[in-house]
Amino acid sequence: MRILLVEDELDLGSVLKTGLQEQGYAIDLATQGEDALAYASTEPYDLVILDVMLPDLDGFTVCRQLRRNGSNTPVLMLTALDSIEDRVAGLDCGADDYLAKPFDPRELLARVRALLRRGQAQRDPVLCVADIEVDTASREVRRGREPIELTKREYAILELLVRNANRVLSRDEIAEHIWAFDFSAMSNVIDVYIGNLRRKLGDTTEPRLLRTVRGSGYLLRDSGRA
Amino acid sequence: MLSGDILRPRSIRGRLTLWHVLLLALTLAGYSAVLVVSLARGLDSGLDRMLSDEARQTLGVLNSVHTDAELKEEFRRMNVGTVIALYGADGQQLIVGRTLPTPYNRIEPLADAPTRLETLSLDDGTSWRVLVQSVEQPGEPPRLLLVARSAGYVDVALGQLLTLIAITAPLVLLLAVAGGIFLASRALNPIDRMTRTAEAISAEDMSGRLKLSTTHDEVGRLATTFDQMLDRLDQSFERQRRFTADASHELRTPLAMLVSRAGLSLERRRSPQEYEQVLGEIRDEGMRMGRVVNDLLMLARADAGDVVALCERLDAGELVGSVVEAMTPLALERGLELQHEAEPGLTVIGDQTRMMQLLVNLIDNALAHTPFGGRVLVRTSRDISSVVIEVLDTGTGISPEHLPHVFERFYRADRTGRSRRPGAGLGLSLCLSIVRAHGGDIRIASKPGRGTQVTVRLPLATDVLDSPGSKPSRELAGQAGNR
Numbered sequence: 001m002r003i004l005l006v007e008d009e010l011d012l013g014s015v016l017k018t019g020l021q022e023q024g025y026a027i028d029l030a031t032q033g034e035d036a037l038a039y040a041s042t043e044p045y046d047l048v049i050l051d052v053m054l055p056d057l058d059g060f061t062v063c064r065q066l067r068r069n070g071s072n073t074p075v076l077m078l079t080a081l082d083s084i085e086d087r088v089a090g091l092d093c094g095a096d097d098y099l100a101k102p103f104d105p106r107e108l109l110a111r112v113r114a115l116l117r118r119g120q121a122q123r124d125p126v127l128c129v130a131d132i133e134v135d136t137a138s139r140e141v142r143r144g145r146e147p148i149e150l151t152k153r154e155y156a157i158l159e160l161l162v163r164n165a166n167r168v169l170s171r172d173e174i175a176e177h178i179w180a181f182d183f184s185a186m187s188n189v190i191d192v193y194i195g196n197l198r199r200k201l202g203d204t205t206e207p208r209l210l211r212t213v214r215g216s217g218y219l220l221r222d223s224g225r226a
Numbered sequence: 227m228l229s230g231d232i233l234r235p236r237s238i239r240g241r242l243t244l245w246h247v248l249l250l251a252l253t254l255a256g257y258s259a260v261l262v263v264s265l266a267r268g269l270d271s272g273l274d275r276m277l278s279d280e281a282r283q284t285l286g287v288l289n290s291v292h293t294d295a296e297l298k299e300e301f302r303r304m305n306v307g308t309v310i311a312l313y314g315a316d317g318q319q320l321i322v323g324r325t326l327p328t329p330y331n332r333i334e335p336l337a338d339a340p341t342r343l344e345t346l347s348l349d350d351g352t353s354w355r356v357l358v359q360s361v362e363q364p365g366e367p368p369r370l371l372l373v374a375r376s377a378g379y380v381d382v383a384l385g386q387l388l389t390l391i392a393i394t395a396p397l398v399l400l401l402a403v404a405g406g407i408f409l410a411s412r413a414l415n416p417i418d419r420m421t422r423t424a425e426a427i428s429a430e431d432m433s434g435r436l437k438l439s440t441t442h443d444e445v446g447r448l449a450t451t452f453d454q455m456l457d458r459l460d461q462s463f464e465r466q467r468r469f470t471a472d473a474s475h476e477l478r479t480p481l482a483m484l485v486s487r488a489g490l491s492l493e494r495r496r497s498p499q500e501y502e503q504v505l506g507e508i509r510d511e512g513m514r515m516g517r518v519v520n521d522l523l524m525l526a527r528a529d530a531g532d533v534v535a536l537c538e539r540l541d542a543g544e545l546v547g548s549v550v551e552a553m554t555p556l557a558l559e560r561g562l563e564l565q566h567e568a569e570p571g572l573t574v575i576g577d578q579t580r581m582m583q584l585l586v587n588l589i590d591n592a593l594a595h596t597p598f599g600g601r602v603l604v605r606t607s608r609d610i611s612s613v614v615i616e617v618l619d620t621g622t623g624i625s626p627e628h629l630p631h632v633f634e635r636f637y638r639a640d641r642t643g644r645s646r647r648p649g650a651g652l653g654l655s656l657c658l659s660i661v662r663a664h665g666g667d668i669r670i671a672s673k674p675g676r677g678t679q680v681t682v683r684l685p686l687a688t689d690v691l692d693s694p695g696s697k698p699s700r701e702l703a704g705q706a707g708n709r
Contacts, residue, residue: 021535151538153578179579180535188586189579192552199548 001046001116001156002026002177006036006062007078008054016049019105020112024139024152026180033057037065044176045073047115052079052090060093067094074115078103113137129165130209130222132201134158148200153178157193161210161220170217194218239410246406251399258391265387269380270355274343277357280308281373288312288361288371297321312361313370320369336360336370345377353377416445420452432460465634472636472651476518480511487511521652525635528659534577539687542613543568545578546606549585553593561598564589568606572613573687576664584660587653588617588680595678596621608686612666615682623674632670633658657682 003020007013008031017027028043030036033054040048048066052059063075074096079086082100090098096118097111113136117125125137133142139155141148150158160177161169171187194210203209211219287300301310301323311322317333336342342358356374363369423434435453491504527533550566557564574581585604592602600620607614624632631637638651654670661668666684 022537024536026535151540151578152536153538188552188590189582192549192582192586195552196548 001160002028002043002180003047003049003112004028004030004036004039004043004045005049006030006033006054006059007049007051008032009051016105016108019109022152023109024156025112026156026178028180031055033059033062036062037069040066040071040073041069044173046177047112048073048075049112050075050077050095052077052081052086060089063090063095064093074118076111076115127159127162129162129220132158132162132209134162143201150197150200154193154196154200157190158197161197161218165220166222168213168216168219173217190218239407239414242410242413243403243406246409247399247402250402251395254395254398258395261391262384262387266380266384269383270377273355273375273377273380274357277308277343277355277373277375278341280304280310281357281359281371284310284371284373285361288363294321298323307375309372309374311372311374313372315360315368315370317370333358333370333372346374353381413445416449420449424452427456432456432463469635473518473522476636477515480515480518484508484511484515518652521656525652525655525659528656528663533580533659533663535579536577537575538578539573539575540578540581542572542574542615542684543570543606545574545581546585546604546615549582549589550604553586553589556590557593557602560593560596562593562596563601564593565601565603566606567603569608572606572608574613574664574684575687576684580660580663584657584682585615587657588682591653592617592619592621592678592680595619595623609683611686612683613686615684617680617682618677619679620677623676623678624670624672625674629670629672633668 001024003025005013005017005020005027007016007029010031013029013031017029020027028039028045030039031054033056036048036050036054037057039045050059050062054062057065059077059079063077066073066075075094076097076099077090077095078099078101079090080101087098096115099108099111113125117136125135127134127136131144134155135141136159139152141150141155141158156178157174160174171190174190175187194212198204198208198210201210209221211221213219283304284301287304288297291297291300297312298321301312301321304310304323309323312320313333314320315335317335319332336358340360344356344358346354346356348354353376354374355377356372359371359373361369361371427434435456437449437453487504487507491501496504524533546568547566550564554564589602589604596602596619602617602619605614605616605618607616628637633654635655636651637654658668661682661684664684666682668683669681670678671681672678
């Protein structure tokens with residue numbers, strides 16, 4: 001899942017970025033409202049975490065502009081202002097959730113997970129495709145009853161494939177949702193990850209659940225049959 | 227204000243000279259004082275000895291001559307320049323050889339000592355040294371003998387000495403100032419030269435050097451160090467210049483292509499198929515540029531120490547194995563054998579994606595430079611506290627003149643290149659950045675015609691001590707704080 005983090009306070013921004021990265025999210029950090037709008041117009045973010053106090057535009061304006069540009073990406077507002085009026089203003093300008101500083105990082109991560117579910121119109125934190133179960137809250141993966149050990153990045157790719165089950169994902173789409181800006185020429189690396197997932201899921205015999213679609217990308221199917 | 231400035235000059239030269247002169251002036255003053263005092267003492271004691279000698283002679287005369295007239299005559303003859311007189315015990319003058327200054331018409335009787343020495347300064351500016359001694363002769367009442375000499379020559383000698391000092395001391399000090407300035411200039415001249423050279427050096431022209439290495443003193447060593455620093459700076463500027471030139475070239479070529487393609491197709495109406503083809507080409511060029519920009523961005527991140535996004539414990543053999551497996555179809559396509567040998571159970575801590583990028587790059591390079599029928603072997607092993615990953619190929623190799631430069635950005639061994647491979651010569655620079663960001667090192671050895679061996683060493687993860695991700699987080703936080 002790729003997240004745009006908009007925070008002008010570099011210390012906090014960097015701590016949040018690191019913390020989110022450790023959860024396997026791909027993070028782009030913007031420090032200004034204009035930058036945030038530019039990033040959001042080119043990259044397909046799954047979530048925007050938006051600080052209200054920014055040096056140029058304020059967070060409310062950025063959020064309104066995002067919605068006006070037709071973006072449906074969930075927005076989580078962060079702010080030091082914690083009055084009822086501010087919360088109402090934030091939610092009314094198009095934000096999906098509102099978190100007042102200071103906050104516990106665990107609460108932030110939980111809200112991020114919840115918002116990512118909401119973006120997918122999904123209530124149950126456990127996603128299932130065929131006999132693969134992905135628990136998006138605890139980040140545990142099982143096939144049948146067997147727990148599967150994945151690295152954080154492998155988990156992120158599997159979660160993306162599961163959320164987009166029965167849809168072909170191009171390598172570019174996968175790259176855009178899994179890595180931040182500076183990863184390039186990823187197609188080989190994505191192939192390596194897919195190989196890892198197949199091996200760990202025991203998906204090595206035809207017909208495969210995780211299929212390569214020649215010239216397009218990868219597809220996770222609900223059932224092994226054609 | 228002014229005196230303050232003089233006492234605290236702003237140049238080392240001035241301060242050195244000032245100290246030099248101050249010290250010399252102090253020495254000179256002390257020396258002169260000692261000289262004057264000891265000369266005065268010497269002269270005084272000489273005069274006193276002379277007076278007591280004459281007193282002794284006079285006593286002899288007193289014993290042999292009896293009448294006052296004879297005595298008076300004796301007193302006059304005895305010694306030119308010496309005044310001799312005889313007084314009664316009460317200080318009343320009895321006989322005098324020569325006229326005495328008025329105060330000596332009568333003298334103070336002796337208290338209890340047998341002699342008395344005194345100096346008398348007169349109104350006319352002369353001074354006298356006077357010895358008074360009691361005379362006890364059988365058959366005579368006790369009397370007092372006075373012997374006196376002018377002390378003028380002592381004053382004259384001291385006066386001459388003081389004059390000499392007063393004339394020579396400023397001259398010596400003047401010489402010292404000149405000498406001090408000269409010496410300080412000699413010692414400090416190289417530093418002035420260094421200042422001028424440093425002022426003349428800019429990023430545009432770094433050719434200036436001090437070249438003072440012939441002298442091996444402190445300043446010579448400083449100059450040599452300075453020159454070496456300039457060399458390093460020069461090289462780094464040169465690399466920077468070349469990098470900028472190469473980067474703009476790499477971006478301008480696809481950009482020119484893009485603009486001319488678009489311009490050409492806009493010249494007249496074209497069929498939808500033609501537009502489609504041109505747009506496809508433009509997209510491909512754009513993606514090529516995008517890759518270069520991404521690589522540059524990653525290198526910039528690496529320079530800022532921000533390459534590792536997510537750290538985990540990774541099984542080295544599994545990691546290498548998965549990349550080898552994914553690249554095997556490519557190897558087979560090119561008629562190459564790709565093998566993997568791994569020691570099991572080796573763990574490294576790192577960013578899985580970066581590690582994969584590193585291995586994909588290295589294996590892809592090896593495959594690209596190995597001719598049909600060749601072999602690429604990837605070996606993972608342990609060496610004390612390192613995990614060693616070697617990529618060996620039986621390819622064309624790299625000639626020795628290119629070898630030291632292959633990790634430089636945009637460097638291409640085959641500049642006239644047959645195949646323009648994507649990545650624009652940044653591949654190995656990226657590898658180097660990734661390895662360094664993980665605390666490892668990378669080396670390359672090659673024999674033209676025989677093959678190339680790339681060796682990557684990464685720190686072996688210890689069992690529990692390192693908690694994954696903790697180290698890079700701290701680095702990131704630290705950087706953010708410093709910004």
